[in-house]
Amino acid sequence: MPTARESLLNAALMALAQLPWSGVRMVDVASAAGVSRQTLYNEFGSKDGLARGLARREADTYLHGVDRLLAERTGAADRLVAIAEWTVGEARAKPLLRALLTGCWSERLPVPRPARRGAVLSKAPAQRRADAGLPSPADLVAAVRDRSLAALEKGSRPSRTKEESAELAHRSEQAVRLALSYVIAPVGEGVGPLVRTAVGGAVGTTVSATVSATSPTAADRRRLQSPV
Structure with a gap:
């Protein structure tokens, strides 16, 4: 069973799918989550x-x-x-x-x-x-x-x-x-x-094989070790 916080976040996300954030009301989020508005404010503050x-x-x-x-x-x-x-x-x-x-x-x-x-x-x-x-x-x-x-x-x-x-x-x-x-x-x-x-x-x-084969540092080491 989700916690009150998870229920509130889920409700807010569902509201956001239907409305712009400016149209999402805290009272509606609390109601959809099945908790009081005070619980919502206690959890998130604002x-x-x-x-x-x-x-x-x-x-x-x-x-x-x-x-x-x-x-x-x-x-x-x-x-x-x-x-x-x-x-x-x-x-x-x-x-x-x-x-x-x-x-x-x-x-x-x-x-x-x-x-x-x-x-x-x-x-x-x-x-x-x-x-x-x-x-x-x-x-x-x-x-x-x-x-x-x-x-x-x-x-x-x-x-x-x-x-x-x-x-x-x-x-x-x-x-x-x-x-x-x-x-x-x-x-x-x-x-x-x-x-x-x-x-x-x-x-x-x-990836590791490619790194060894293609990295500039590895290539430089091979050139330094090659006989002149």
């Missing part, structure tokens, strides 16, 4: 607080989905392709997530304003986290990159160099940025083949 709560949950849900894909899939390229394809699909279906990932907020959406300095902190831990600040598009890209890198390096060979790890991080970030380009400028074909080519898995190689 309509701006509710907006921050909605956006924070959307960001967290997205990152949990990234973690799930990284755990379910095997192979570096397959994981990055899955994240890219899923990101495009989720962002197209969820306007609030699309705004968080791109920074493009339409008039229909709640633009979460920062909590006022000196405002009384919410007693709800989840709301205090939301009020502390929301991730920017760059923050979300970095979070996906770091999660991907941690998953891809888990159990990998211990001899991986710093340069190879940096290249792997670059390719992880490249995959999500390619996905966002498809969100902003949709095309008919899917993002998967492009990401697979970009991360080096188009011909069945792993």
Whole structure:
């Protein structure tokens, strides 16, 4: 059974699907959730607080989905392709997530304003986290990159160099940025083949193998070691 907070967030999201944020009324959200308006204000503090709560949950849900894909899939390229394809699909279906990932907020959406300095902190831990600040598009890209890198390096060979790890991080970030380009400028074909080519898995190689073979640092080392 969902908590009062989850019920309120669900009700607010359902209202947002029908009305612009300016037309969403707190009393209607509370009624749809089956709780009192006082409970709504106790949980979120204000309509701006509710907006921050909605956006924070959307960001967290997205990152949990990234973690799930990284755990379910095997192979570096397959994981990055899955994240890219899923990101495009989720962002197209969820306007609030699309705004968080791109920074493009339409008039229909709640633009979460920062909590006022000196405002009384919410007693709800989840709301205090939301009020502390929301991730920017760059923050979300970095979070996906770091999660991907941690998953891809888990159990990998211990001899991986710093340069190879940096290249792997670059390719992880490249995959999500390619996905966002498809969100902003949709095309008919899917993002998967492009990401697979970009991360080096188009011909069945792993990202780590491609890194070793193509990174400038690795190439420089080979030239230095070659006989004159």
